[in-house]
Amino acid sequence: MSESNQPIIEIRDLQHAYKRQQALRSISFSVDPGSIHGFVGPNGAGKTTTLKILATLLKPQRGKVRVFGLDVVADYKNVRRKIGFMPDHFSLYRQMTVQEYLDFFAAAYGMDLAARNRVVGDVLSLTDMEARRNDLIKGLSRGMQQRISLARVLVHDPTLLLLDEPASGLDPRARIELMEIIQELRRMGKTIFISSHILSELALLCDSVTILDRGAVRYSGLMSGLNQSNGETADYLLSLGEDHPGVEVALQKISGVMEVVKDAKAPQYRVRFQRKQVDPNALLRVTLDSGAQILGFQEVVRHLNQAFMDLTEPGVPPMINVGEQEQPVPPPPMVSGGPA
């Protein structure tokens, strides 16, 4: 693997427990440089524990955690220089002004006076907080305090940003503005590892995602891989003008078609087939040959919300040791009816 392709975050068989509570059960995944990687999971899944380990605040009990190829325990100082961690709470000195707060952290990261004055201006400009520079932090709104937290994370120009629930508790406008800032940061070449519960926004923002549930990785890979539900099988929805009994039989005869489920209320068929064996055009041809009128034909793409619900459902077996980017996802149960 070349230097540039080396994962920025590499987690192998990471385990961590709080007394008797196993928070992380041998999780593995990696994050590519320059990407926005979503980290999702229900409450108590182990997201914050993972983030704290990556931020060098917690020592991993078992397994390997590398950031920029550096061990987070042995090389923690160098890791800290390259990361910016924004916790899920406001870690602010609220008796300071915005300028003092950012200036203090810039100085603590070893910047001289000229660099500090420049950097503080830059991060305030990026977060659109220039006008509040001399305000006391305790007087700022929640959204503004969140932006100051983000500005603090940026003062030492880290390559990797670890953001834990950055949008929690923000109003819609503040959330949208925060997401715009994050996209801007990606354009600046930063890698962003973001934990969030707001899946719709993550779906738009992220290139890749890791879904964690009860301390185990359920999926880790590209967003596109998650949307297509499975690399090997495909689900298509076929809508007809009216019921045509011959279509179901004809479709089932095609080699590679695994399942055809008819909607009870509408003339619609959900077809699952092997991607390698079946050309979707063949399905169309067979349907037309049966004399049916086709109104619609589209692949059923799972949204992050649905994938999250499917993968974190009780009873779904954990996919421990998922390390590679393109990992198979267990096919969701076939649901008759409209697209998910």
Added chain:
Amino acid sequence: MKLPALALFERALRLETRSPLMCWSRAGLLGISLLVLFPIQAMARAGWYGAPGLRFLGQMVWVNLIFITLAGLSYFASAITEEKEEMTLGLLRMTELNPIAILLGKSTSRLIGALLLLLVQVPFIMLAVTLGGVGLPQILAAYGTLLAYMFFLCNLALLFSVVFRNTTTAAVFALIVLMLFFFGHYWAAYLEQSTALSYPINLNRGVWPILTAVIGFWHDATPSERLGAIFQTGFTGPVVGFQIWSNLAMGVFFFVIAWIVFDPCTREEKDSAPARQWLWRRTSRRSRIPAHVIGAKAITWKDFTFLGGGKFGLVLKFLVMAVLVAVCNIFLLESGSKVTSEFEGWTLIWISLISTIVWLALEASRIFKDEVRWKTLSSLMTLPISVPELAYRKVAGALIGTLPLLAFFVVGVILVPDKVGDFFDTIFREPAVFGMLVVVVLQFILFLHLTTFLSLVIKRGALPLAIAIQYLGGSFFMGFVSFFLFAGGAGVASFVIGFICLVLIVILHRAIGYRLVRAAAEE
């Protein structure tokens, strides 16, 4: 049948009585009883003194009085302020709970928990009767005094807890009133006598007899005076004396006042963010931090500026010290003595030493506590420095705040160089004295470590608890050890006690580092 008004009280009482801290406190007080009992019994058997029961009772009651005062101040003063600090008082007010229910639930439950701490000792204290020299009425009178005093203290602190926004302010004001209560009558009596001597006043006419009676009641209402009387051999006074009634009455009075002012004082929920002490808000766009402050030094600068008040804090401390020295001089001149360089020197040395001890103790109780409380430790811990470096940088920030105090010390030494020289000469000539000085210094360092550690472990009251532990541990454990070691000479005793202190310091030092890492991870 459950009354809604008592719902909070019942819940709080259940939590208080089950809390591990209360269990440990009960066990600790019982352990102290034994620590007091054994040496007294041994000394009585050796014929060192008679009436060991009275001595045992006396020591236990004084320990309790100090413990109640120190620990009770922050414990009771935080009853309402902790809700204000966490901004949850508004939620309580939104429920059907009325002010009485909130006051009962938040304060009286604590009082009952604390009363249980005292009552649990009573069966063991009865041993004093067996030891001899004390009667049952004395035990009942002494513990009645403590219970009434605790009731008074609880409601006094509750009043300040309702009035002020944070626990520290409430506890400080409660302490000031308490000091006035304990010692104010001496000052009032002195003032009355001085006035009578200076002016042609007949103390038997006009308002003066009333004033004299008030001062007398004030004197009799203090638990220290009452206990002094109880521990007289052949005490025949009533078990329930004036002190008990007056303390109970004052307690009820403070509770009623707290109830009356509750609504106006808690109507508005204010941000409980830390105050910006003695600092103006600079509107310049340029950095406030000096150019040479780069890297971990910034942490020292932050603590010096925002915890210690920065340059203004230094000036203020300098002025306070100057005022204290001036007051000492006024007292000297009032007594008709002459101001000498020796007096000035020793005044400066002692005032600066005491002020430094007080300042460092206060700093130890909040240096890390504030970071944990405001959840800012995690952002400091992700700086590219180690935990010890972070901790020492913060300590350096606190130490800079002591510079004006040390300046006064140096001036004091310059004023009495020969006396200070004699002092050090004695120390270096006599190893035992030198050893004792080392032990005193080590004990203070141990105290600072203990305060810091407790501030990271318990929610409130680290400083009073550290004082209580240090006092009890110092006086009993060290006394116990030295009692058995003095056979080998004072030097051996100093060495052993110093060594124990050193070991405890190292353990606490490591424990503070461990707690810091854990606290940052738990944020």
